[in-house]
Amino acid sequence: MTEATGIKEIIKPENLVYKRTKIMTDNVLSYCPGCGHGTAHRILAEIIEEEGIQSQTIGISPVGCSVLLYNFLDIDWQEAAHGRAPALATAIKRLLPDKFVFTYQGDGDLAAIGTAETIHACNRGENILIIFINNGIYGMTGGQMAPTTLVGMKSSTSPYGRDVKLMGNPLKMTEIVATLPGTYYVTRQSVHTAANVKKTKKAMRKAIQYQKLNKGTCFIEIVSNCPSNWKMTPVESNKWMEANMFPFYPLGDLKVPAEETTK
Amino acid sequence: MEKELRLMKGNEAVAEAAIRAGADGYFGYPITPQSEILEYLMVAKPYETTGMVVLQAESEVAAINMVYGGAGCGKKVMTSSSSPGISLKQEGITYIAGAELPCLIVNVVRGGPGLGTIQPAQSDYFQATKGGGHGDYHLIVLAPASVQEMADFVGLSFDLAFKYRNPVMMLSDGAIGQMMEKVWLSPQKERSKTVPEWATTGKPPTRERNIITSLDLDPNAQERFNQKLIDKYNLIKEKEVRYEEFQCDDAEYLFVAYGTSARVCQKAVQLCRADGIKVGLLRPITLFPFPSKRINELADKMKLILSIEMSAGQMVEDVMLSVNGKVPVYHFGRMGGIVTAPDEVVEFLKSKIIGG
Numbered sequence: 001m002t003e004a005t006g007i008k009e010i011i012k013p014e015n016l017v018y019k020r021t022k023i024m025t026d027n028v029l030s031y032c033p034g035c036g037h038g039t040a041h042r043i044l045a046e047i048i049e050e051e052g053i054q055s056q057t058i059g060i061s062p063v064g065c066s067v068l069l070y071n072f073l074d075i076d077w078q079e080a081a082h083g084r085a086p087a088l089a090t091a092i093k094r095l096l097p098d099k100f101v102f103t104y105q106g107d108g109d110l111a112a113i114g115t116a117e118t119i120h121a122c123n124r125g126e127n128i129l130i131i132f133i134n135n136g137i138y139g140m141t142g143g144q145m146a147p148t149t150l151v152g153m154k155s156s157t158s159p160y161g162r163d164v165k166l167m168g169n170p171l172k173m174t175e176i177v178a179t180l181p182g183t184y185y186v187t188r189q190s191v192h193t194a195a196n197v198k199k200t201k202k203a204m205r206k207a208i209q210y211q212k213l214n215k216g217t218c219f220i221e222i223v224s225n226c227p228s229n230w231k232m233t234p235v236e237s238n239k240w241m242e243a244n245m246f247p248f249y250p251l252g253d254l255k256v257p258a259e260e261t262t263k
Numbered sequence: 264m265e266k267e268l269r270l271m272k273g274n275e276a277v278a279e280a281a282i283r284a285g286a287d288g289y290f291g292y293p294i295t296p297q298s299e300i301l302e303y304l305m306v307a308k309p310y311e312t313t314g315m316v317v318l319q320a321e322s323e324v325a326a327i328n329m330v331y332g333g334a335g336c337g338k339k340v341m342t343s344s345s346s347p348g349i350s351l352k353q354e355g356i357t358y359i360a361g362a363e364l365p366c367l368i369v370n371v372v373r374g375g376p377g378l379g380t381i382q383p384a385q386s387d388y389f390q391a392t393k394g395g396g397h398g399d400y401h402l403i404v405l406a407p408a409s410v411q412e413m414a415d416f417v418g419l420s421f422d423l424a425f426k427y428r429n430p431v432m433m434l435s436d437g438a439i440g441q442m443m444e445k446v447w448l449s450p451q452k453e454r455s456k457t458v459p460e461w462a463t464t465g466k467p468p469t470r471e472r473n474i475i476t477s478l479d480l481d482p483n484a485q486e487r488f489n490q491k492l493i494d495k496y497n498l499i500k501e502k503e504v505r506y507e508e509f510q511c512d513d514a515e516y517l518f519v520a521y522g523t524s525a526r527v528c529q530k531a532v533q534l535c536r537a538d539g540i541k542v543g544l545l546r547p548i549t550l551f552p553f554p555s556k557r558i559n560e561l562a563d564k565m566k567l568i569l570s571i572e573m574s575a576g577q578m579v580e581d582v583m584l585s586v587n588g589k590v591p592v593y594h595f596g597r598m599g600g601i602v603t604a605p606d607e608v609v610e611f612l613k614s615k616i617i618g619g
Contacts, residue, residue, distance in 0.1 A: 087331075088331055095338050
């Protein structure tokens with residue numbers, strides 16, 4: 001067997017286990033090595049492709065590391081001011097009720113400056129999907145303390161560690177929105193292992209199905225890492241996340257539709 | 264269909280006109296003296312007739328961002344508020360201007376600064392005409408002087424907003440918003456089914472994806488965009504100046520006043536003329552673009568020009584720039600929510616004629 005025929009054997013369609021989703025554009029991702037954003041983007045892109053909803057989807061990108069998200073997925077986008085994505089999504093969904101509308105927001109965007117917009121969109125039960133990437137830090141501005149920064153965790157604005165007396169407590173937004181009658185499906189996932197990627201993808205697929213039912217807001221938190229601002233290697237950051245973030249932000253469903261639980 | 268005659272508050276007229284203009288959405292938050300707009304819409308329930316979305320937001324900040332979202336879908340959307348609420352909306356307004364989205368923002372002005380008063384004022388002129396939020400931008404600013412114009416300017420605002428892809432502000436005040444007058448209402452217009460090619464409605468295979476954003480990290484591209492905005496504003500200055508003249512033909516003195524102050528000045532012109540003082544009134548209808556050229560022309564035959572505003576003197580700066588030193592320009596007006604009385608205007612003019 002020559003080398004050329006060997007490659008031909010390997011690239012047979014039945015051997016294909018991984019390919020580029022058409023919804024991802026050719027633009028180079030603007031993220032640091034090891035960051036979870038790229039994986040979360042890809043899951044979202046795959047779901048949009050697999051569900052065949054590209055022409056039905058309107059995304060709202062945030063202010064933060066994923067501010068340029070609209071460059072990476074080949075769908076219609078609106079870029080919101082910091083924290084305001086759920087307000088945009090509210091109007092878009094109400095004016096175009098047949099469309100799939102989602103926001104993608106970081107912890108500073110969603111849980112600090114956008115707290116009011118998040119809570120009220122969820123409380124009204126807007127039929128949108130909110131994807132919340134929580135890495136406990138302001139990444140784009142260079143590693144400042146976030147509303148979700150853990151107690152004792154160091155950042156450029158909590159250089160000696162988060163001191164509750166001085167800086168208050170980390171905010172569990174996902175737990176808060178799960179208590180609101182307007183939310184339909186609330187879950188917390190991660191994308192740091194293949195198994196977790198699968199679970200997150202399953203959650204996103206559910207959220208898209210649920211949005212068609214018009215029964216309320218779907219909210220997916222993805223606990224993620226920030227190797228650059230945590231000042232760790234990607235592998236170290238994932239280990240640190242498992243050891244420190246997951247105990248405070250435990251993975252799993254916080255609210256599932258009543259119909260699902262009785263099944 | 265014929266027009267319908269009704270007796271209405273200015274605020275109610277805005278709401279009814281919005282439904283009839285075929286607006287797709289209104290997003291508001293209560294604040295005196297403009298809450299009747301949201302109240303009227305909630306009673307009228309246009310979502311059951313025309314399909315117009317009406318929503319009470321959790322804040323002015325959320326309301327203007329809902330307008331951003333709706334406008335980004337190419338829909339005819341609007342919000343309304345009064346001065347402190349308009350300050351809160353400035354973030355959203357600058358993003359809307361930066362993303363070149365069409366919409367209508369109604370400001371029923373009350374006295375400030377801060378919480379100020381709930382009584383009428385014209386002290387938001389700078390904020391309305393010079394940008395208001397951060398960055399180089401302008402709104403198209405219309406100044407109604409009657410309940411009729413509060414109704415008529417809704418449709419006009421949407422037309423201008425979509426023509427130029429630019430936010431339009433209707434700069435009213437607590438007096439015009441609250442007072443009742445007869446108003447001829449236009450017949451119901453169908454909501455538009457046309458989707459602008461830039462709107463985000465879901466990307467079909469037939470076109471590139473649409474992105475609504477005001478972000479450009481490349482300084483050269485951002486500067487080109489700034490230049491594009493300037494070119495647009497220059498075109499607006501050339502094409503869209505609107506004003507009204509009252510007894511200017513033989514006038515030796517000129518009042519410049521908009522909105523409620525223009526109504527006051529009409530009476531002041533009559534009082535002056537009864538005393539043998541030949542006064543005319545120029546009423547800017549668009550505050551941006553400002554009728555600078557016409558004021559400059561009129562200055563040639565005036566002895567002095569008096570800018571009358573319910574503020575500490577804001578529009579007077581644009582009058583001065585327009586007159587460019589040809590004749591003396593003065594400001595007069597009450598503040599704090601007090602409407603200037605016609606005889607006060609006459610007395611001030613007389614003092615300047617004698618003193619001048």
